[in-house]
Amino acid sequence: MGTVMRRAGFVHTAFVLVKQGVIRPLRPDVLLRIARAWRRWGLSPALAFAAGAVRHADRAAVIDERGALSYAEIDQRTTRLANALRDRVPRGTRIGVLCRNYHGPVETVIAAAKLGIDVVLLNTGLSTQQLADVLTEQRVGLLVVDAEFRDRLPAQPDALDVVLAWTDGPTRHATLEHLIATGSARQPRRPPRQSRLVVLTSGTTGAPKGAQRPDPPGLGPAAAILSRVPLRAGERMLVCAPLFHTWGLAAFQLGSVLGATLVLRRRFDPEQALAAVQRHHCTSMFAVPVMLQRLLELPAEIHDRYDHSTLRIVASSGSALPADLATRFQRAFGPVLHNLYGSTEVSWVSIATPQDLRAAPGTVGRPPPGTTVRILDEHGQEVGRGRTGRIFAGNDMLFSGYTSGGSRETRDGLMSTGDLGRFDHAGRLFVVGREDDMIVSGGENVYPKETEDAIAGLPEVSDAAVIGVDDAEFGQRLAAFVVLRPGRQLDAEQLRERVRDRVSKYAVPRDVVFLDELPRNATGKVVPRELLARLRT
Structure with missing residues (x-):
């Protein structure tokens, strides 16, 4: 039975990836170069961009306020950056990234993957004290930080090396661009281990905790999302959600698989977002619900100034999507809205398509293939449809625990989301609220x-x-x-x-x-x- 299910999962993954254009015929020499990159980097961001440099070298990988960088350029620049960083990161420590959305954090994550060094993605909203606590707890030995956040840094211990990322003028500090310019172009040796990403929980009800994101076991997780959110190879994706957030990170990871162009802006502005969609012919956008609200609040004369007809998909996650907002957004932008329900700990749980949101605007949709969701009562027994209980979910990307120790409650391989919910009689999931909010x-x-x-x-x-x-x-x-x-x-x-x-x-x-x-x-x-x-x- 297990073998049959694995084969079915493999067939489904292959079908979705072929349908969305990720898998296509390639020349033997191209396949050989990609295979060599896989042997060197494993399933990591480094592989995605190395393969992109082989398959579509001149395609823009990132477009931000400072221009465009192709897949080949990012592959070359991150090799230089990896070589420059190798001796700067003390053994047993991690690289911290405190940056807004642009090419800097993308290149740092890829360079770290080429070295096998873990990366901690830091929330730009952290206070000085929170930042000091996180840097210590996460054993950050080198911090890549935008110049605007330097004043927020705690008194820097001698052990903490600081590299400036985005700067608006000359500086005496080491910068990412200087390291890239001076680093060796020689290909780094194969890392001894896979780099891991640590994402911080939101910290809305307490101190933020580090959650260790797992390594994807293959392309199945990406195919699961793509089966409900039909992104295509070569998409131009406007990523409004912060890259340090699970949803922004998901956009980066999916974009890597798709060979997409990531369109990034350091700060979200609703009018600038529409202008970016028009200027770069963006076909998809990743955002959190409050951003959708701000888009709808634009005066009609500003909204009508920009052509957003290229947008096929607007993918929302990160917090609850109000039913009224879902309805009004699709009325303004058409049947393009997809709502993903998940968390840092469990990754995704369910996905609502535009059709789901039209039929039941308050739903978070249905679990994608490979995901199991159950609603349990206080005794751990599954409840029937229409009844409210605790949401438990299982998939290939459950987190491996908090870096400080501990994890989420699990039952029969399923992990608690911390939310209460119910299934309706059509099999659609509704989130009633947080367990601790009731x-x-x-x-x-x-x-x-x-x-x-x-x-x-x-x-x-x-x-x-x-x-x-x-x-x-x-x-x-x-x-x-x-x-x-x-x-x-x-x-x-x-x-x-x-x-x-x-x-x-x-x-x-x-x-x-x-x-x-x-x-x-x-x-x-x-x-x-x-x-x-x-x-x-």
Whole structure:
């Protein structure tokens, strides 16, 4: 049975990769050069770009504010960078990357893969103290950092080497460009081990933790995503999600498999994003939901100024996609929206296609091939469709644990996502909320996301977040934080009246706080502790 399933998985992977243009006939000499690169680099970013340099050497691999770099150029530049970095990284330490989206972090990850050195992708929103803690915990011996973040660095120990990436003028510090210019062009020897990537959790409810991303066992994981998000070989992908975030990293990895062109901008601006789509004829875009919201908030005269007809796919992940936002986005951009539900720990869980989102805008879709999802009760027993329980998922890319120790709860090979959810009778998955977000108010289980979605659907509301807070009478109650659209008016009592017929009695928010904007981290997630601080002021 296991052999049959493995064969079926292999056939499915091959079918998808052929269909999307990843696998195609090649000359024998090209296949031989790719095979040599595979023997040297294994399944790694270094292999993807070395193979790209063989298959489509002149194709742009990255386009950013400073121009374009081809696959051949990046392969050559990362060889020089790897040789220059080899003696700068102390044995047993890692390379940290604190950069925005452009070619610098891409080249650092590839160069590290050529050396077999682990890379820690650092969130640009970390405070000085958080950064100091992460650098120590993750044993970072060399930090590649944009010049704008130098003031955020803690007092630098002698053991920490700093290399500047993006700079806006002359500097006495070592820079990536200087290392690339002076590094040897000689091919590095085969690394003794595979480089690993460490991604930080969001840290919205506590200190960020390092999660070790696993090595892909083959091309099956990419094929699983491509079976639901039909990206094609040679795509021009506008990657708005930060590369240090799991979703931005996924775009980079998928783009590597596809031989895609990554269009990167250091900061997200909705008008500039549309301009980039038009200028570079982007066929796909990777974003987080708050970015989609900002695109829709553009005045009609600005939105209509740009041609986005080349966009076939807009892939969203990173935080919950409100049902109303999904509907409005597809109304404005057409049936292009795909919503991936997953996390740093479990990778992907399910994917909603444009058809899923049209039929049930609040869904996160269905598990792709090779992924198992079950809804379990508090005793670990599977519940039926329509019933809410804990979401457990399994696939080939479950993380291997936190770098500080510990992991997620697992049952029968499936890992907890930390969320509550249910399947509808069509087999579509819905996320009700985080396990630790559910509150008990007056003896009733209440899910903040239900109220959040109801408020977000009001025409006066631009953005909303709902959290549970302590209550002397009922144990806990809901507090809503609301951003109104420009020129619209709504008071707290009107809001409560409008949602009263959409949610249960205990899910009507007792507190309503109007804000100019919600506090979000660098990946677009709302930070609950900052909301609590607003409630107390």
